[in-house]
Amino acid sequence: MAEQDKPIAGGCACGHVRYRLTSEPMIVHCCHCSWCQRESGAAFAVNALIEADRVELTKGNTVEVPTPSVSGAGQRFSRCPNCQVTLWTNYLGMSGGMGEMIRFVRVGTLDDPAPFPPDVHIYTSTKMPWVALPPDAPAFEEFYATKNVWLPASLERRKVLQAAAGSPVP
Numbered sequence: 001m002a003e004q005d006k007p008i009a010g011g012c013a014c015g016h017v018r019y020r021l022t023s024e025p026m027i028v029h030c031c032h033c034s035w036c037q038r039e040s041g042a043a044f045a046v047n048a049l050i051e052a053d054r055v056e057l058t059k060g061n062t063v064e065v066p067t068p069s070v071s072g073a074g075q076r077f078s079r080c081p082n083c084q085v086t087l088w089t090n091y092l093g094m095s096g097g098m099g100e101m102i103r104f105v106r107v108g109t110l111d112d113p114a115p116f117p118p119d120v121h122i123y124t125s126t127k128m129p130w131v132a133l134p135p136d137a138p139a140f141e142e143f144y145a146t147k148n149v150w151l152p153a154s155l156e157r158r159k160v161l162q163a164a165a166g167s168p169v170p
């Protein structure tokens, strides 16, 4: 995925928080797990995975809210202190110490989410029966092997993170 000239900007509902992504994400997940359903109050969560240092806060501040996760390691929601909309989350149990390095930006908080459809659907075993996926959409009942799904350029970006985290590259 190429760097793009146009900033990819987003923000919360009340306007206190504004942010921009300095490149396209590595991948966009649509997660149908029951945890994402509960946390979003909806049928699924759409998350753009991107290096933390490619998310620039351009206005306001976030508050970090610890939240339980299925792994037991916990996650952290970054919310607007006023309207409490979640802008992104970090999964602290991610392998190789990458939990702090990858933000899961909530695609619905982008000013224009349309250019970022899901690259992959995950945890479809708990998908709502009335959600129909596009027939050609990559979908997994649980999770997937990154090397089989991510585009080569994104795998290269992941390698950089793994090297920085000091974890072995599989």
Ligand SMILES: [Zn+2]
Binding pocket: 012, 013, 014, 015, 016, 017, 080, 081, 082, 083, 084, 085
């Ligand atoms: Zn707000």
Ligand SMILES: [Zn+2]
Binding pocket: 031, 032, 033, 034, 035, 036, 037, 045, 123
């Ligand atoms: Zn989920």
